[in-house]
Amino acid sequence: MIRLLDIQKTYDNGTKALKGVTLNIEDGEFVFLVGPSGSGKSTIIKLITGEEHPNAGRIMVNGYNLNSIHPRQIPYMRRTLGVIFQDFRLIDKKTVGENLEFAMRAVGASTREIRKRIPYVLDLVDLSQKEDRYPSQLSGGEQQRVAIARALVNNPDMIIADEPTGNLDPQRSLEIMTLLEKINELGTTMLVVTHAKELVNRFTKRVIAIENGRIFSDETGGYYKHEEI
Amino acid sequence: MKRYNFGYYFGEGFRSIFTHGLMSFVAVFMIVACLLIMGSFSLVALNLERELGNLERDNEFLAFVDESYTREQAMELQSRIEMVNNVSGVSFTTKEQAQEDYAAKYASDQNAALYSELPAEVFRDRYSVHMEDLSLIQETIDAVEAIEGIDGHQAAPEVAEGFVLVRNVATAVAMILIVLLLLISLFIIYNTIKLGTFTRREEIAIMKMCGATNGFVRGPFVFEGMILGLFGAVVAFFCQWGVYALIAQAIETGETFQLITVIPFGEIWPKVLGVFAGTGLVVGTGGSVMAIRKFLQV
Numbered sequence: 001m002i003r004l005l006d007i008q009k010t011y012d013n014g015t016k017a018l019k020g021v022t023l024n025i026e027d028g029e030f031v032f033l034v035g036p037s038g039s040g041k042s043t044i045i046k047l048i049t050g051e052e053h054p055n056a057g058r059i060m061v062n063g064y065n066l067n068s069i070h071p072r073q074i075p076y077m078r079r080t081l082g083v084i085f086q087d088f089r090l091i092d093k094k095t096v097g098e099n100l101e102f103a104m105r106a107v108g109a110s111t112r113e114i115r116k117r118i119p120y121v122l123d124l125v126d127l128s129q130k131e132d133r134y135p136s137q138l139s140g141g142e143q144q145r146v147a148i149a150r151a152l153v154n155n156p157d158m159i160i161a162d163e164p165t166g167n168l169d170p171q172r173s174l175e176i177m178t179l180l181e182k183i184n185e186l187g188t189t190m191l192v193v194t195h196a197k198e199l200v201n202r203f204t205k206r207v208i209a210i211e212n213g214r215i216f217s218d219e220t221g222g223y224y225k226h227e228e229i
Numbered sequence: 230m231k232r233y234n235f236g237y238y239f240g241e242g243f244r245s246i247f248t249h250g251l252m253s254f255v256a257v258f259m260i261v262a263c264l265l266i267m268g269s270f271s272l273v274a275l276n277l278e279r280e281l282g283n284l285e286r287d288n289e290f291l292a293f294v295d296e297s298y299t300r301e302q303a304m305e306l307q308s309r310i311e312m313v314n315n316v317s318g319v320s321f322t323t324k325e326q327a328q329e330d331y332a333a334k335y336a337s338d339q340n341a342a343l344y345s346e347l348p349a350e351v352f353r354d355r356y357s358v359h360m361e362d363l364s365l366i367q368e369t370i371d372a373v374e375a376i377e378g379i380d381g382h383q384a385a386p387e388v389a390e391g392f393v394l395v396r397n398v399a400t401a402v403a404m405i406l407i408v409l410l411l412l413i414s415l416f417i418i419y420n421t422i423k424l425g426t427f428t429r430r431e432e433i434a435i436m437k438m439c440g441a442t443n444g445f446v447r448g449p450f451v452f453e454g455m456i457l458g459l460f461g462a463v464v465a466f467f468c469q470w471g472v473y474a475l476i477a478q479a480i481e482t483g484e485t486f487q488l489i490t491v492i493p494f495g496e497i498w499p500k501v502l503g504v505f506a507g508t509g510l511v512v513g514t515g516g517s518v519m520a521i522r523k524f525l526q527v
């Protein structure tokens with residue numbers, strides 16, 4: 001669950017990245033966030049994860065009020081989110097299994113919980129056979145699936161993906177997006193930032209378009225049609 | 230802190246020592262060097278302190294009794310001297326006894342015959358007065374001499390005061406040096422661990438993104454610092470032992486230092502080990518906590 005109310009964000013160098021953004025995402029939704037480069041998509045993600053703070057406006061994330069959250073509570077808020085990036089951000093010197101274990105250790109999971117959970121998420125992303133591989137021994141699509149598994153491993157309420165298919169070819173991109181759809185159907189709220197217009201058009205999902213720091217349209221259906229108007 | 234995290238902290242911290250092998254080696258080496266310098270200085274100071282302590286314990290001056298006093302009158306003075314501030318002990322010596330002591334002291338001298346023939350009248354009845362605090366020698370002498378029936382004294386207050394001064398200066402210099410070396414060790418550990426955080430800042434960012442608490446991120450680095458500090462302390466302890474034994478042997482067999490007795494290492498090793506281990510731990514933990522601080526603000 002996400003609530004952004006009239007959010008403004010100006011970076012220290014004076015760049016006005018967001019100029020009054022209001023949007024709500026309910027539990028269980030699948031939402032695409034689209035818009036041209038520099039429109040403020042990643043800024044929204046960073047505000048949600050608590051990496052950046054707004055200059056004005058109110059933010060609620062999965063029941064945490066980020067305007068008044070104590071810094072000590074931020075880790076616990078983040079545990080309700082799984083985050084995926086364009087560049088995967090796996091630890092190269094750890095195997096697939098160890099990468100997932102690392103994420104679980106970070107939230108204080110016990111060895112028993114880890115042993116139980118890892119096979120389950122690896123099966124979900126269809127990488128059961130590759131648990132002992134290193135990231136460099138995997139294709140880009142496989143690496144992103146490991147990153148998805150890592151985002152899922154702590155059983156978050158919501159997954160936030162910032163251009164998860166930016167480094168992948170169309171076929172792999174479709175696979176990844178289909179996987180995210182499947183995870184969403186299992187109950188995890190999904191917020192996906194993307195540039196891939198054709199991909200967005202293949203799914204009939206809610207699409208929030210942002211331009212120049214403002215929400216430009218927000219409706220269920222395709223993405224291209226707005227630009228044609 | 231959850232119990233099962235300990236194994237993880239220790240494992241990660243230990244592994245990191247080897248992945249940054251050279252830097253860890255340098256850190257341990259520097260801790261050893263710092264502790265050795267610090268330790269050697271402290272041990273010299275300790276020995277000096279004890280040596281001076283011995284001198285102080287011997288410290289006394291002689292207060293002579295007025296020649297017109299009878300033996301009975303002279304002996305009555307004892308209780309009055311004992312009441313003077315800073316006096317810890319008084320013993321009376323007759324002039325005959327003083328003469329015998331004098332002759333005995335120089336018995337092996339080639340002029341012994343000369344001394345033994347000195348008449349007892351050359352000597353005077355005297356009290357040897359022991360003091361609690363050497364630095365108050367002048368005040369004590371003045372007070373004792375103010376007693377009626379005491380006439381004259383024999384002491385070397387300049388020398389005594391000189392010793393006190395030397396000791397105070399040595400203590401001050403040792404303190405300053407120790408603080409300096411501690412800061413240097415801290416700085417080196419800090420930089421070693423910082424190097425580790427630099428190559429692992431991606432990992433730290435991932436951990437933070439997964440919802441790791443600051444304590445959890447810090448854990449392995451603190452353990453790494455502690456292991457480095459403790460290991461350095463143990464190595465330094467054995468080096469210190471060797472150095473100390475060598476120096477002690479040189480002093481005891483040497484010609485020039487025969488007056489000095491060295492405290493045996495067996496008597497002080499638990500203290501040395503304790504101080505080294507404590508210092509190593511503090512420096513290791515402090516350095517890593519400092520190094521990791523700014524990486525936690527994500």
Ligand SMILES: Nc1ncnc2c1ncn2[C@@H]1O[C@H](COP(=O)(O)OP(=O)(O)OP(=O)(O)O)[C@@H](O)[C@H]1O
Nearest residue numbers: 011012013015017036037038039040041042043044
């Ligand atoms: N840390 C920062 N400091 C200063 N300005 C920033 C910072 N991060 C982003 N910006 C600026 O804020 C604006 C919005 O950036 P943002 O990263 O949100 O865009 P985006 O929509 O994610 O773009 P892209 O599709 O290229 O990733 C841009 O003008 C960018 O230059």
Ligand SMILES: [Mg+2]
Nearest residue numbers: 041042043162
């Ligand atoms: Mg972006």
